[in-house]
Amino acid sequence: xxxxxxxxxxxxxxxxxxxxxxxxxxxxxxxxxxxxxxxxxxxxxxxxxxxxxxxxxxxxxxxxxxxxxxxxxxxxxxxxxxxxxxxxxxxxxxxxxxxxxxxxxxxxxxxxxxxxxxxxxxxxxxxxxxxxxxxxxxxxxxxxxxxxxxxxxxxxxxxxxxxxxxxxxxxxxxxxxxxxxxxxxxxxxxxxxxxxxxxxxxxxxxxxxxxxxxxxxxxxxxxxxxxxxxxxxxxxxxxxxxxxxxxxxxxxxxxxxxx
Numbered sequence: 001x002x003x004x005x006x007x008x009x010x011x012x013x014x015x016x017x018x019x020x021x022x023x024x025x026x027x028x029x030x031x032x033x034x035x036x037x038x039x040x041x042x043x044x045x046x047x048x049x050x051x052x053x054x055x056x057x058x059x060x061x062x063x064x065x066x067x068x069x070x071x072x073x074x075x076x077x078x079x080x081x082x083x084x085x086x087x088x089x090x091x092x093x094x095x096x097x098x099x100x101x102x103x104x105x106x107x108x109x110x111x112x113x114x115x116x117x118x119x120x121x122x123x124x125x126x127x128x129x130x131x132x133x134x135x136x137x138x139x140x141x142x143x144x145x146x147x148x149x150x151x152x153x154x155x156x157x158x159x160x161x162x163x164x165x166x167x168x169x170x171x172x173x174x175x176x177x178x179x180x181x182x183x184x185x186x187x188x189x190x191x192x193x194x195x196x197x198x199x200x201x202x203x204x205x206x207x208x209x210x211x212x213x214x215x216x217x218x219x220x221x222x223x224x225x226x227x228x229x230x231x232x233x234x235x236x237x238x239x240x241x242x243x244x245x246x247x248x249x250x251x252x253x254x255x256x257x258x259x
Contacts, residue, residue: 003235003239005029006030007030007032007076007080008030008033009035009059009085009120010034010089011035011036011063011072011088011090011116011120012089012140013032013035013042013045014037014042014044015036015041015191016191016192016227017089017185017188017190017227018087018089019045020228021089021227021230022049023231024228024234026056028235030084030085030238031054031080032049032054032055032057033056033059033075033080034056034057034058035061037061039060042058045058055079057075063115063116066115066122069120070122072123073086073126073127077127083128083135086121086137087140088121088137088138088139089140090112090116091112091113091140091158092109092112092192093152093155093195093196094109094152095151095152095195095200095203096154097203098153101153110161113159114161117165121139129178133177134178135178136179136242137179138182138183138237139162139166140162140182141159141162141166141184142162142184142185143184143186143256143257144156144159145160146251146257151203152196163182163249166180166181166249167247170248174246179246181249183250183252184249185230185253187219187224187256188226189226189227193212193224196211196212197209218256220254220256222254225252
């Protein structure tokens with residue numbers, strides 16, 4: 001079923017998974033507010049969406065800034081008329097032993113990966129309740145939100161946090177017709193995983209590409225996933241076929257982590 005005419009915000013949409021999500025939702029009929037902390041990246045993706053025949057607006061903002069997130073939602077409604085779908089995709093990773101993580105590093109990780117999700121949820125829920133037509137809030141979690149990974153401990157903690165927030169918000173917002181779910185990617189061929197590969201390799205004594213190869217060897221489907229693999233599932237969460245689904249954090253990882 002279509003999401004034709006819906007309006008979605010996608011955060012962290014300037015590249016990687018976020019870009020793929022924004023383009024997929026646009027291809028499926030939605031108009032998109034493209035958020036990224038990098039203004040030029042947001043604008044480039046907005047132009048790609050317009051080339052598909054959908055409306056788009058580029059809205060640079062830092063999701064760790066609550067006022068900026070509420071402003072992002074207000075500007076989306078001013079430009080595109082409403083808000084139906086919030087995809088809290090923006091996130092950052094860190095590869096470091098837990099015994100060495102500094103307070104500043106922890107604060108940065110949690111401000112983007114957890115606080116940012118809460119702020120997007122708060123801003124979207126306020127607008128959706130005011131509209132009175134329900135909505136979809138979709139959060140970026142990870143397989144690291146289901147299973148803690150060595151050298152990714154602090155990052156894993158943020159993603160476990162997203163899973164918990166998703167469950168609690170789903171219960172709180174259900175009376176308003178708002179569903180809340182999360183998607184949990186595994187090893188995706190993006191710049192983020194290039195960073196993880198390099199950092200893990202340094203800790204494990206591996207060369208470039210070897211950490212990625214080692215972890216990817218455990219994927220039953222036999223390949224590293226693409227951003228488009230993730231985007232296809234997010235499109236399902238954004239559409240009416242998932243109307244009876246809420247509070248779930250679903251792994252889309254080729255079978256790497258099974259529950």
